[in-house]
Amino acid sequence: QITLKESGPTLVKPTQTLTLTCTFSGFSLSTWGVGVGWIRQPPGKALEWVALIYWDDDLRYSPSLKSRLTISKDTSKNQVVLVMTNMDPVDTATYYCAHTVSPHHYFDFWGQGTLVTVS
Amino acid sequence: DTVMTQSPLFLPVTPGEPASISCRSSQSLLHSNGNNYLDWYLQRPGQSPQLLIYLASNRASGVPDRFSGSGSGTDFTLKISRVEAEDVGVYYCMRALQTPYTFGQGTKLEI
Numbered sequence: 001q002i003t004l005k006e007s008g009p010t011l012v013k014p015t016q017t018l019t020l021t022c023t024f025s026g027f028s029l030s031t032w033g034v035g036v037g038w039i040r041q042p043p044g045k046a047l048e049w050v051a052l053i054y055w056d057d058d059l060r061y062s063p064s065l066k067s068r069l070t071i072s073k074d075t076s077k078n079q080v081v082l083v084m085t086n087m088d089p090v091d092t093a094t095y096y097c098a099h100t101v102s103p104h105h106y107f108d109f110w111g112q113g114t115l116v117t118v119s
Numbered sequence: 120d121t122v123m124t125q126s127p128l129f130l131p132v133t134p135g136e137p138a139s140i141s142c143r144s145s146q147s148l149l150h151s152n153g154n155n156y157l158d159w160y161l162q163r164p165g166q167s168p169q170l171l172i173y174l175a176s177n178r179a180s181g182v183p184d185r186f187s188g189s190g191s192g193t194d195f196t197l198k199i200s201r202v203e204a205e206d207v208g209v210y211y212c213m214r215a216l217q218t219p220y221t222f223g224q225g226t227k228l229e230i
Contacts, residue, residue: 047211049220060218096167105215106158106173113167
């Protein structure tokens with residue numbers, strides 16, 4: 001059974017750096033084709049894809065956020081970490097991590113999400 | 120970036136009746152392998168999104184067969200043959216051909 005859970009601060013100040021951790025079980029990020037992505041959703045708004053890391057350390061970022069993002073994995077801890085610098089109130093959103101498998105590229109298992117407020 | 124446009128944005132439905140949501144991509148989602156990289160997700164109120172359809176027409180595990188997806192290239196449709204109360208929520212299409220992945224604006228289905 002695959003599960004994912006996001007953790008991190010609920011409140012950050014403008015210009016600060018946000019660090020979110022996705023802790024998962026039921027799969028390994030060392031398995032061929034497996035990836036973990038981050039998707040965010042501002043309150044009352046649509047979903048926005050943020051970043052993605054694959055089993056082979058292939059890293060993908062949203063072009064609009066790329067300069068502020070770093071995604072990494074710790075396979076031994078079953079964790080993926082997303083770092084976003086220079087936070088702004090427009091970054092207020094629920095941040096989800098989700099499991100994906102190449103080459104289908106869908107997100108078939110999602111975490112519960114964590115609301116991050118920038119104020 | 121590819122733009123995904125859904126219609127309608129609001130969909131009032133009657134239980135037992137069919138429903139249909141359109142998703143149009145500004146660029147073709149057809150891969151050279153013959154697959155259309157278009158996914159559909161449902162986000163029920165207060166919940167995380169869940170995968171309904173992948174590769175345009177394949178139902179995800181556990182998804183009722185009243186949900187179906189169709190389309191190719193730039194035009195896609197999600198159909199619900201008979202809407203049930205549990206189908207309420209916001210439906211999103213997502214371009215999954217290559218990163219950056221992009222979502223549609225969402226279609227809110229209400230009874």
